[in-house]
Amino acid sequence: MIRVRRPATVPAKLLTDGALENQTNLTAYASCPHDYDNGIKKIKIEGRIYNHSSVKPVLKQAQHDKCCYCEKNQRDAFGAVEHFRPKSGYKPTIKKKQKLQWPGYYWLGYEWTNFYFSCSLCNNRKSSYFPLVDEKKRAKKHTDAIAKEKPWLLEPGGSKNPRSHISFTNQLIQGTTPYGWKTIEICGLDRETLDDDRKERMALIEANIIIFQNQYSSPAETQAARRFLLDCQKPKAPFSAMAQDFLRPLLT
Template sequence: MIKIDKSTISTPKILDQKNPQSKGSLATQALNADHEKGVRTFTFDSAIYGHASVKEALISVQNKKCCFCESFVRHIAHGDVEHFRPKGGYQIDPDASLITPGYYWLAYDFENLYFSCQICNQKYKRNFFPLTDDSKRIKSHHHFTNLHLEEPLIIDPANDNPEDHIYFDQEIPKAKDKKGELTILRLGLDRDDLNEYRLKWLQLIRDIARHAAKGDLISLNLLQEAAEPQSELSLMVRSNFPFLSKVE
């Protein structure tokens, strides 16, 4: 995982909550009204939050990578528009029952959306969203301004710095704290196929590093590029070659 800076792009017009006539605003208003009527199970329009303009904006700001496993996605799959705070309902444990409603009022909120590979999103994260203190959970749109009081136990790549919570021992992700531990476990970041893929990439990077150590400037440039945010698996590279984080 790497930190994602959404301040560098504009919110897609379809989700512009400042425009009360945008599709995202109108859909959110309808959800809020349904909640007032006692509705607790909602229907969401993926054509709005998953609109091409939304997906392309997320892909761009995430350097074409899954927000969780940091793998390139589009050459092999369409990828998902993922809700960090689950829209329909949430689980505090993957084996627990789904608790409804979820964060319905954030279904069309660009800040709550990321681009993810299907495996990270559909097989692992799904509706998992535990907090350090569940008594602080915000349960309706009436208290949305208090979201900052929540302390999620999985990494939010736009509001957390993943490097504060996760590092790599060779190709294997390791936790620095509880948030890192649950993120690795519940997002499947230590899955075998992903570790095998990382290892192959790391072996190639090590070969490049050996050439760079002999003074080959092209290899040095390639090594530095591999540690930059736009490169695949860049946190793993920086963890194994920490001096690259200090190279300007």
């Protein structure tokens, strides 16, 4: 996981249709908050708006076609617009049988600053889980302040740099702080399939190290290997955080 930045310009679709829908939702909630808090009534957040062609591809491109949590390349995958704060219902702990709490962060359903692009596996795993350090500070309606919340889940574009909380030993991911460990757990960043994907990337990195360090490599081969080893640490490369942790001691 690395820090990502979404473009500052809010897509027009969110400012028009998104703003209208949001206003409708705020009015609906205000008319009978009790029914929404109990899940009797539910607020629908329209996928046609947040998945719009002027929204989702922009996020995907800004993140170099990678998932905001696992850094896996998603160029050929559908992926998902990830609502960092869950748009409809949330789970306050990461216990498996945790019940959904209503109504969720309905007022952020069309909010650009709540959006990232994620792979479908991280998106499904994270689902509605959104535990806070202090549950009493949770924003439960649109008039509450989210700034008071301290989420355990690291926000890809937030104030905490994920690199200061999660590190790698070869392909193995580990937390270096409680925030890091919780984020790994919430998104399943230690899942076996992801471990295999990272292992595959590591094999390519190691093959290039051998070429780079081999005294019998031609100057062109050495140069190409060095270029690969530098590029694979850049934000556009898949699993760049893992590559950085592995390569920084060897090459700068």
